[in-house]
Amino acid sequence: MALKPESTAPFHSVQYALRVLEAVSKHGGGVTDAQIARETGLPTVHLSSLLLMLHREGYVEQVTGGAYIVGDSLVLLGSGATRREALQAKLQQTLDHLRDSVGAAVYISRYIDGEIRVTEVADGPLTPAVNEWVDFRSAAHASAIGKCLLTQLDQNGRRDHLSRHKTARLTSKTITNERVLFSTLDSQPATVPMLDLQEYALGTVCAAVPLTAGSTVGCLALSLPVEHAHRLRAAADALNRRAAPMVLSLAL
Known part of the structure; x- marks a missing residue:
C-alpha cells in the first residue's frame, strides 16, 4: 500500500493530546493545568480545549483542587491483554x-x-445504515468512505486499487473518469469532509473524514437519507470535530 508522505502524520491535536497525557501520567498524585502547560509548552487556550476533550473521553479525571489524574479510559487502553477489547468498547461507545x-x-x-473494510458501524431504527447494494470494496470511486481512503494513498496506490476495481457508473452522479476522479481527490482540502451526494446510491448522502494514526489509513463516516441532505454539512462538521478522540484511541 502506497501512502501519501503527509498522510502518515497524526493530527496535530492528537500529537498535543499525547503530550498532555504523558505529562499527566508522570504525576500520580495529580497535576494542575498550569504545570501541564509548563511541561508541554502548549498555550493555555489550546490546552483548555484539549483537557475538555480528554476529560469528556475519560482519558483524564479532575480531582479536588482542580488537578488532573489519569482516567479510566487511559488505564484500560494501556492494560495489555484487555487492550483490544477495551479499544473496541471505547470506539463503539464513541460511535454510538x-x-x-x-x-x-x-x-x-x-x-x-x-x-476497503467497514470495521465498525453504529446505526439504529431512526438512523439506518446505508443499503450496501454494491460492495463497498468495489465502490471506492463513488462512496464518501472510498474517496476519503483514496485521498490518503499516492497516485500509484490509487491506480493499483482502480486496476482491481473498475470505476463503474452506479448513479448518474458517479465519477467514472479516472483523471477527473484523481483531480477531484487532489483538490480536496485535508480539513474538509469528503462528500458523496448520491454518487453511490440514489436517496443517500454521505460524508467522511480521515482517521490517520501512524501508517493506518482509515476514515470516520456518516450517511443520511437524501431528504435530510440539508443536515449534511452540520453533521459532517460534527464528524470532523469527533475524529481526533478516535485517532487518539488508535494512537495509544
Whole structure:
C-alpha cells in the first residue's frame, strides 16, 4: 500500500493530546493545568480545549483542587491483554454517542491489504445504515468512505486499487473518469469532509473524514437519507470535530 508522505502524520491535536497525557501520567498524585502547560509548552487556550476533550473521553479525571489524574479510559487502553477489547468498547461507545448526537448512522472504515473494510458501524431504527447494494470494496470511486481512503494513498496506490476495481457508473452522479476522479481527490482540502451526494446510491448522502494514526489509513463516516441532505454539512462538521478522540484511541 502506497501512502501519501503527509498522510502518515497524526493530527496535530492528537500529537498535543499525547503530550498532555504523558505529562499527566508522570504525576500520580495529580497535576494542575498550569504545570501541564509548563511541561508541554502548549498555550493555555489550546490546552483548555484539549483537557475538555480528554476529560469528556475519560482519558483524564479532575480531582479536588482542580488537578488532573489519569482516567479510566487511559488505564484500560494501556492494560495489555484487555487492550483490544477495551479499544473496541471505547470506539463503539464513541460511535454510538456520535450517532445519537448527529442523528445519522456512523461508520469506521480502514484500508487493509489493498481493500476497503467497514470495521465498525453504529446505526439504529431512526438512523439506518446505508443499503450496501454494491460492495463497498468495489465502490471506492463513488462512496464518501472510498474517496476519503483514496485521498490518503499516492497516485500509484490509487491506480493499483482502480486496476482491481473498475470505476463503474452506479448513479448518474458517479465519477467514472479516472483523471477527473484523481483531480477531484487532489483538490480536496485535508480539513474538509469528503462528500458523496448520491454518487453511490440514489436517496443517500454521505460524508467522511480521515482517521490517520501512524501508517493506518482509515476514515470516520456518516450517511443520511437524501431528504435530510440539508443536515449534511452540520453533521459532517460534527464528524470532523469527533475524529481526533478516535485517532487518539488508535494512537495509544
